[in-house]
Amino acid sequence: MAPANAAVKIPVEMPVVEKRVRNRAATEQAILDAAKRLLAEEGFQNFGINAVARGAGCDKQLIYRYYGGLNGLVEAIGTDLGSWVTDRIPDDTGGMFLLTYGDLMERLSMLFLDALRADPLMRRIVAWEVSENSEQVRRLSEARSKALAGWIERMRGSLVPPKGVDAQAVNAMIFAAIQHIVLAAAVSDQCAGLVLKNGKDWEKAATALKRIVRGVYG
Amino acid sequence: MAPANAAVKIPVEMPVVEKRVRNRAATEQAILDAAKRLLAEEGFQNFGINAVARGAGCDKQLIYRYYGGLNGLVEAIGTDLGSWVTDRIPDDTGGMFLLTYGDLMERLSMLFLDALRADPLMRRIVAWEVSENSEQVRRLSEARSKALAGWIERMRGSLVPPKGVDAQAVNAMIFAAIQHIVLAAAVSDQCAGLVLKNGKDWEKAATALKRIVRGVYG
DNA sequence: CTTGTTATTCACCGCTCGGTGACAGATTGG
DNA sequence: CCAATCTGTCACCGAGCGGTGAATAACAAG
Numbered sequence: 462m463a464p465a466n467a468a469v470k471i472p473v474e475m476p477v478v479e480k481r482v483r484n485r486a487a488t489e490q491a492i493l494d495a496a497k498r499l500l501a502e503e504g505f506q507n508f509g510i511n512a513v514a515r516g517a518g519c520d521k522q523l524i525y526r527y528y529g530g531l532n533g534l535v536e537a538i539g540t541d542l543g544s545w546v547t548d549r550i551p552d553d554t555g556g557m558f559l560l561t562y563g564d565l566m567e568r569l570s571m572l573f574l575d576a577l578r579a580d581p582l583m584r585r586i587v588a589w590e591v592s593e594n595s596e597q598v599r600r601l602s603e604a605r606s607k608a609l610a611g612w613i614e615r616m617r618g619s620l621v622p623p624k625g626v627d628a629q630a631v632n633a634m635i636f637a638a639i640q641h642i643v644l645a646a647a648v649s650d651q652c653a654g655l656v657l658k659n660g661k662d663w664e665k666a667a668t669a670l671k672r673i674v675r676g677v678y679g
Numbered sequence: 680m681a682p683a684n685a686a687v688k689i690p691v692e693m694p695v696v697e698k699r700v701r702n703r704a705a706t707e708q709a710i711l712d713a714a715k716r717l718l719a720e721e722g723f724q725n726f727g728i729n730a731v732a733r734g735a736g737c738d739k740q741l742i743y744r745y746y747g748g749l750n751g752l753v754e755a756i757g758t759d760l761g762s763w764v765t766d767r768i769p770d771d772t773g774g775m776f777l778l779t780y781g782d783l784m785e786r787l788s789m790l791f792l793d794a795l796r797a798d799p800l801m802r803r804i805v806a807w808e809v810s811e812n813s814e815q816v817r818r819l820s821e822a823r824s825k826a827l828a829g830w831i832e833r834m835r836g837s838l839v840p841p842k843g844v845d846a847q848a849v850n851a852m853i854f855a856a857i858q859h860i861v862l863a864a865a866v867s868d869q870c871a872g873l874v875l876k877n878g879k880d881w882e883k884a885a886t887a888l889k890r891i892v893r894g895v896y897g
Numbered sequence: 898c899t900t901g902t903t904a905t906t907c908a909c910c911g912c913t914c915g916g917t918g919a920c921a922g923a924t925t926g927g
Numbered sequence: 928c929c930a931a932t933c934t935g936t937c938a939c940c941g942a943g944c945g946g947t948g949a950a951t952a953a954c955a956a957g
Binding site: 504505506588589590591592593594599602606609610626627629630631632633634635636637638640641642644645647648649652653654655665666668669670672673675676677 | 722723724806807808809810811812817820824827828844845847848849850851852853854855856858859860862863865866867870871872873883884886887888890891893894895
């Protein structure tokens with residue numbers, strides 16, 4: 462156990478606190494968790510080595526050792542992110558029969574809207590993506606869009622968009638709308654004059670979104 | 680001219696540079712210009728007192744004196760912003776006859792898309808809006824949305840949206856889509872898998888946007 | 898010329914940042 | 928037992944930040 466004669470060097474106070482166990486794996490996880498938590502809660506603005514180390518309760522040196530600095534840590538977050546879509550968004554049709562491409566896109570829009578609303582980390586990353594163009598952000602962005610594209614492809618099945626519609630461009634618009642409206646709401650509870658506070662407000666937004674989807678895809 | 684006996688105090692090098700004239704109004708303008716330029720070119724990340732002072736070529740103390748600090752300076756930018764819409768976006772119908780609400784919204788979408796694409800400062804501010812919720816940003820955001828709403832109201836004339844459509848919610852979606860797609864493109868030349876580099880790419884985006892508008896409003 | 902007033906600069910403060918080298922304690926292997 | 932290795936801590940660096948008090952240079956009025 463703890464040898465009592467270790468008191469030789471103790472300067473003034475007895476550290477009664479539980480000593481951190483020596484466990485690299487656990488520490489790595491703590492760092493990664495702290496990074497994700499910090500990014501989700503505080504945003505990318507004050508995201509730095511010192512803040513993460515503080516949040517993880519360890520020395521920043523360990524971040525350099527285990528992740529090779531902030532870049533490596535962000536990359537680890539990106540890797541984790543790959544499982545976001547599969548974790549947070551259902552992969553089946555929810556018991557519905559998606560008969561048309563319009564059915565599909567309506568459901569995808571709703572799922573994505575809800576998932577993004579529920580995930581602060583993802584929101585912060587999206588905000589980061591449109592605010593900066595660093596190497597870090599590119600990595601995150603790539604991981605995110607790759608996972609998302611895979612999810613859509615999986616859900617699409619054999620459904621094809623109607624002829625005469627540039628589905629890629631239209632869908633980009635729809636997803637852009639969702640992302641921006643969720644970001645704006647998360648910050649200021651409104652977007653372009655539309656209040657987005659309670660569930661009723663979001664119902665209206667969802668209805669409008671569905672109307673847009675149906676307007677294009679029928 | 681410059682008195683030669685002034686060399687008494689010169690430490691080592693002769694400042695050949697043109698001496699700044701004493702002119703408060705000009706200095707204030709230089710500060711404001713530097714702030715806008717800096718925000719537009721570098722973004723809100725490295726936007727601070729020191730950077731602005733450097734950019735304006737004066738001491739930061741003057742920013743405190745003339746604007747009461749960064750907050751006041753940002754507020755001044757916001758005031759300036761009020762004239763953005765009226766400056767950058769035409770107020771008439773461009774010679775077209777807007778017969779229906781759909782006509783109106785299609786034209787508004789195109790005008791707003793082009794205007795935002797052409798204005799880096801505005802883009803940075805929008806990105807700022809979805810990234811932070813400080814007092815500064817709120818002020819800017821308010822000024823922007825107010826000007827925008829006024830512009831729309833002016834253009835609307837007597838046209839009314841079709842019954843059975845929540846125009847406010849739908850329009851919020853449309854404007855959200857435009858803002859996000861322009862921001863994303865400005866940073867990474869793409870959005871949700873859709874490449875947005877040259878004019879042809881933007882043509883596709885514009886077409887998709889028009890299709891969405893027409894799908895809802897006919 | 899003197900005396901204020903105004904515009905502008907300078908020097909300095911405390912703080913946080915990212916980054917690094919050296920060290921201490923635990924664990925493992927011979 | 929000693930030596931090497933691994934985990935974790937600490938102290939320190941230079942740089943940049945926001946912010947402030949005091950000095951300085953130009954101009955105006957008397």
